[in-house]
Amino acid sequence: xxxxxxxxxxxxxxxxxxxxxxxxxxxxxxxxxxxxxxxxxxxxxxxxxxxxxxxxxxxxxxxxxxxxxxxxxxxxxxxxxxxxxxxxxxxxxxxxxxxxxxxxxxxxxxxxxxxxxxxxxxxxxxxxxxxxxxxxxxxxxxxxxxxxxxxxxxxxxxxxxxxxxxxxxxxxxxxxxxxxxxxxxxxxxxxxxxxxxxxxxxxxxxxxxxxxxxxxxxxxxxxxxxxxxxxxxxxxxxxxxxxxxxxxxxxxxxxxxxxxxxxxxxxxxxxxxxxxxxxxxxxxx
Numbered sequence: 001x002x003x004x005x006x007x008x009x010x011x012x013x014x015x016x017x018x019x020x021x022x023x024x025x026x027x028x029x030x031x032x033x034x035x036x037x038x039x040x041x042x043x044x045x046x047x048x049x050x051x052x053x054x055x056x057x058x059x060x061x062x063x064x065x066x067x068x069x070x071x072x073x074x075x076x077x078x079x080x081x082x083x084x085x086x087x088x089x090x091x092x093x094x095x096x097x098x099x100x101x102x103x104x105x106x107x108x109x110x111x112x113x114x115x116x117x118x119x120x121x122x123x124x125x126x127x128x129x130x131x132x133x134x135x136x137x138x139x140x141x142x143x144x145x146x147x148x149x150x151x152x153x154x155x156x157x158x159x160x161x162x163x164x165x166x167x168x169x170x171x172x173x174x175x176x177x178x179x180x181x182x183x184x185x186x187x188x189x190x191x192x193x194x195x196x197x198x199x200x201x202x203x204x205x206x207x208x209x210x211x212x213x214x215x216x217x218x219x220x221x222x223x224x225x226x227x228x229x230x231x232x233x234x235x236x237x238x239x240x241x242x243x244x245x246x247x248x249x250x251x252x253x254x255x256x257x258x259x260x261x262x263x264x265x266x267x268x269x270x271x272x273x274x275x276x277x278x279x280x281x282x283x284x285x
Contacts, residue, residue, distance in 0.1 A: 007032050008032055008083040009082055010032055010035065010084045012027075013086065015037055016040065016043040020038075020086070024036045024044070032054065036057050037057075038059070056078050062087075062111060068118055082133065083133055085119065085136065086136040087120065087137045089111060090111055094153075095151075095152070096209035131176075135164075141248070141253040142154040143157030143180070148208040148209040149208075149212040160180070181247050182248050182253055186227050225249060230250075
């Protein structure tokens with residue numbers, strides 16, 4: 001069964017909470033066919049109530065290849081295509097680099113990086129065939145600026161940034177767009193139960209990683225970012241005539257990244273002569 005070609009088909013991972021949930025609600029309100037996925041579909045039943053004609057609810061753990069293949073096939077069978085893939089599923093992890101449990105860190109990378117890559121690889125063939133589509137990858141302000149207590153989480157999002165930036169160049173000639181979404185602090189469950197924490201504690205890191213972790217946990221539920229407004233902003237960017245490659249969400253994200261860019265520029269300028277001196281002199285080329 002296919003759907004009205006005038007309505008874009010959205011496929012969203014991780015819809016049980018946070019950005020995924022609000023984005024699915026928003027696309028359904030717009031009348032867009034939406035594939036709503038979660039590891040436990042019962043958690044999204046209320047979300048899709050009244051939208052039986054538009055919503056397709058599917059179980060999906062992005063670390064399980066068979067579930068990815070089944071979900072993409074089911075979406076294409078129901079709606080005929082996937083126009084917008086939103087790689088939203090992800091988890092956080094708190095702890096300094098030395099304190100962190102590497103098994104837990106690897107599990108986070110399986111979701112945040114490898115799961116995102118696997119979902120994208122599963123959807124790209126259809127987009128290439130149609131010469132169109134958009135891949136939306138949920139990164140973070142922490143994908144551009146790293147912070148204490150989040151070294152490995154930041155590393156997973158830096159990886160998403162690099163994958164997405166390269167992918168955008170690979171698929172642009174094929175009519176496919178890639179959008180990186182980089183939220184700052186929002187009132188999602190990211191800083192609550194969705195983020196694991198290192199069990200080992202080293203007092204030497206109390207003033208850096210420890211303080212940052214306490215601050216983030218402390219304002220969980222009071223962050224300035226509104227997930228509903230974020231959902232509307234993502235759709236606006238996807239549908240723009242000239243969409244951005246990166247969409248910062250929230251003033252804190254904008255301020256943090258702007259400050260980092262300014263600091264990097266100052267440092268590059270300060271060390272420019274040393275940088276250039278590493279090349280062979282022109283007369284030796």
